[in-house]
Amino acid sequence: xxxxxxxxxxxxxxxxxxxxxxxxxxxxxxxxxxxxxxxxxxxxxxxxxxxxxxxxxxxxxxxxxxxxxxxxxxxxxxxxxxxxxxxxxxxxxxxxxxxxxxxxxxxxxxxxxxxxxxxxxxxxxxxxxxxxxxxxxxxxxxxxxxxxxxxxxxxxxxxxxxxxxxxxxxxxxxxxxxxxxxxxxxxxxxxxxxxxxxxxxxxxxxxxxxxxxxxxxxxxxxxxxxxxxxxxxxxxxxxxxxxxxxxxxxxxxxxxxxxxxxxxxxxxxxxxx
Amino acid sequence: xxxxxxxxxxxxxxxxxxxxxxxxxxxxxxxxxxxxxxxxxxxxxxxxxxxxxxxxxxxxxxxxxxxxxxxxxxxxxxxxxxxxxxxxxxxxxxxxxxxxxxxxxxxxxxxxxxxxxxxxxxxxxxxxxxxxxxxxxxxxxxxxxxxxxxxxxxxxxxxxxxxxxxxxxxxxxxxxxxxxxxxxxxxxxxxxxxxxxxxxxxxxxxxxxxxxxxxxxxxxxxxxxxxxxxxxxxxxxxxxxxxxxxxxxxxxxxxxxxxxxxxxxxxxxxxxxxxxxxxxxxxxxxxxxxxxxxxxxxxxxxxxxxxxxxxxxxxxxxxxxxxxxxxxxxxxxxxxx
Numbered sequence: 001x002x003x004x005x006x007x008x009x010x011x012x013x014x015x016x017x018x019x020x021x022x023x024x025x026x027x028x029x030x031x032x033x034x035x036x037x038x039x040x041x042x043x044x045x046x047x048x049x050x051x052x053x054x055x056x057x058x059x060x061x062x063x064x065x066x067x068x069x070x071x072x073x074x075x076x077x078x079x080x081x082x083x084x085x086x087x088x089x090x091x092x093x094x095x096x097x098x099x100x101x102x103x104x105x106x107x108x109x110x111x112x113x114x115x116x117x118x119x120x121x122x123x124x125x126x127x128x129x130x131x132x133x134x135x136x137x138x139x140x141x142x143x144x145x146x147x148x149x150x151x152x153x154x155x156x157x158x159x160x161x162x163x164x165x166x167x168x169x170x171x172x173x174x175x176x177x178x179x180x181x182x183x184x185x186x187x188x189x190x191x192x193x194x195x196x197x198x199x200x201x202x203x204x205x206x207x208x209x210x211x212x213x214x215x216x217x218x219x220x221x222x223x224x225x226x227x228x229x230x231x232x233x234x235x236x237x238x239x240x241x242x243x244x245x246x247x248x249x250x251x252x253x254x255x256x257x258x259x260x261x262x263x264x265x266x267x268x269x270x271x272x273x
Numbered sequence: 274x275x276x277x278x279x280x281x282x283x284x285x286x287x288x289x290x291x292x293x294x295x296x297x298x299x300x301x302x303x304x305x306x307x308x309x310x311x312x313x314x315x316x317x318x319x320x321x322x323x324x325x326x327x328x329x330x331x332x333x334x335x336x337x338x339x340x341x342x343x344x345x346x347x348x349x350x351x352x353x354x355x356x357x358x359x360x361x362x363x364x365x366x367x368x369x370x371x372x373x374x375x376x377x378x379x380x381x382x383x384x385x386x387x388x389x390x391x392x393x394x395x396x397x398x399x400x401x402x403x404x405x406x407x408x409x410x411x412x413x414x415x416x417x418x419x420x421x422x423x424x425x426x427x428x429x430x431x432x433x434x435x436x437x438x439x440x441x442x443x444x445x446x447x448x449x450x451x452x453x454x455x456x457x458x459x460x461x462x463x464x465x466x467x468x469x470x471x472x473x474x475x476x477x478x479x480x481x482x483x484x485x486x487x488x489x490x491x492x493x494x495x496x497x498x499x500x501x502x503x504x505x506x507x508x509x510x511x512x513x514x515x516x517x518x519x520x521x522x523x524x525x526x527x528x529x530x531x532x533x534x535x536x537x538x539x540x541x542x543x544x545x546x547x548x549x550x551x552x553x554x555x556x557x558x559x560x561x562x563x564x565x566x567x568x569x570x571x572x573x574x575x576x577x578x579x580x581x582x583x584x585x586x587x588x589x590x591x592x593x594x595x596x597x598x599x600x601x602x603x604x605x606x607x608x609x610x
Binding site for chain 1: 287288334337339340341343358360362363365369371372373374376377378379386387390392393419
């Protein structure tokens with residue numbers, strides 16, 4: 001006879017899965033250390049790109065280097081943290097192929113949290129730390145006039161960014177339930193979104209800006225919160241309050257991603273592909 | 274309710290794309306499981322066999338909540354597998370022979386400890402079950418070895434333990450002996466037989482190895498092309514398909530004329546009339562032996578069991594002649610490349 005599960009036990013279960021993943025990766029200690037260090041690379045490169053651009057110009061889309069770095073910091077910290085926590089969901093086709101997805105379905109826990117915790121790429125922790133460092137340095141040198149509201153925003157905005165990018169990762173990975181080779185398309189949206197958020201949206205034009213900034217919502221990750229923190233009016237004319245909309249946008253994105261995931265799982269179970 | 278598994282009209286269709294011409298592709302609906310009715314009582318041990326592609330694994334996936342049936346009703350432990358997946362998961366155990374529930378890079382022991390948290394099992398119940406599995410499956414020698422370094426036989430013993438630590442009411446096994454050497458195979462079979470004797474775990478097992486079935490399962494369900502073609506005991510299968518047990522009697526003196534026995538037709542006479550071979554149809558062994566003993570001294574009596582492999586091979590072949598793809602429907606407007 002199965003015993004009734006104790007309430008709150010699911011949390012302990014997820015904690016145990018996380019611990020197992022940490023120990024699994026520690027089993028390859030030497031390569032883990034190399035991975036952690038090597039992983040900072042690409043993120044450093046992204047920041048260097050911005051610095052190089054300012055080597056040839058004094059303003060970018062109407063923003064100075066110090067102002068742009070706040071945008072870069074918000075984007076990098078949010079993306080790197082989301083990539084650490086949720087990024088590996090892009091390996092969904094592999095989970096399906098190896099049968100891990102079936103194994104996860106016969107356990108008494110949610111499918112998404114199980115997959116995320118069982119394949120958490122801890123080596124990416126260095127990127128998240130680096131992203132956070134960039135944000136802290138940028139905030140320190142931008143000469144921000146700190147009010148209580150801005151202090152609250154500086155805590156909430158990166159978290160909202162993490163939720164937003166996490167939702168993008170989940171939503172795009174879900175496509176592979178229908179179309180196994182959707183990886184390139186998913187990358188275009190996730191990594192395209194990361195690059196998009198690292199610059200003021202004023203540098204982009206036309207339909208491209210409309211699509212990424214407001215159609216997909218990437219403007220709310222770094223651009224608008226940065227304007228609110230810097231106390232700058234939006235050159236594109238949106239009201240200042242938009243900067244505080246980041247959490248709401250993130251929650252909407254999370255709800256959509258969750259719905260997409262549930263639909264994807266239902267599709268998987270009805271086709272068994 | 275005594276039936277722990279109830280399936281009625283269970284059906285699963287897949288869409289496959291077939292090339293039709295140079296650029297066109299046609300969608301076809303193919304039924305992998307085509308109307309399976311199944312009732313399994315608590316404590317029963319059921320062997321589920323069929324040729325490759327007969328729909329065994331698909332059925333198992335529908336019973337465990339991995340796949341949603343296209344049609345039909347399923348209840349396992351009174352629950353709807355897909356809708357009540359997590360509640361059902363606490364009450365069933367699943368072993369997919371070619372897939373692992375274990376943590377690849379961790380010692381076997383750690384996987385067991387983790388599963389205690391995943392299934393929220395009280396520490397004492399978990400420890401008791403683990404102790405039992407350790408002694409019955411000889412796990413102690415490799416409990417501290419990372420799973421990736423285990424042999425297939427060791428890993429399978431680990432998988433069995435992992436599936437049982439939360440005390441499931443039903444254990445589903447998909448090809449549990451596939452690829453195992455003789456020793457591991459016997460260890461797994463012996464363990465499952467022991468589990469069946471205890472009587473509180475229902476066992477559903479798919480296999481290609483009929484020795485598994487003969488050793489373990491009183492009831493045999495044969496599926497082919499998504500349909501049940503036999504459901505009953507192994508003896509019934511033999512009766513239905515004309516394979517019979519034979520009784521071979523060696524006599525001291527050859528009788529002038531071999532006697533005709535009711536319910537046991539004479540199959541053949543060998544060794545100049547000294548050896549009589551009767552087919553056991555409705556007559557019992559004791560009746561036949563008693564009748565033959567009346568003829569004079571019996572030197573030896575032996576029973577020859579029919580070969581189940583032959584019966585099943587014949588059964589598969591017969592079904593093959595009958596039908597091909599069971600339901601084919603063109604989906605209109607489906608042509609793309």
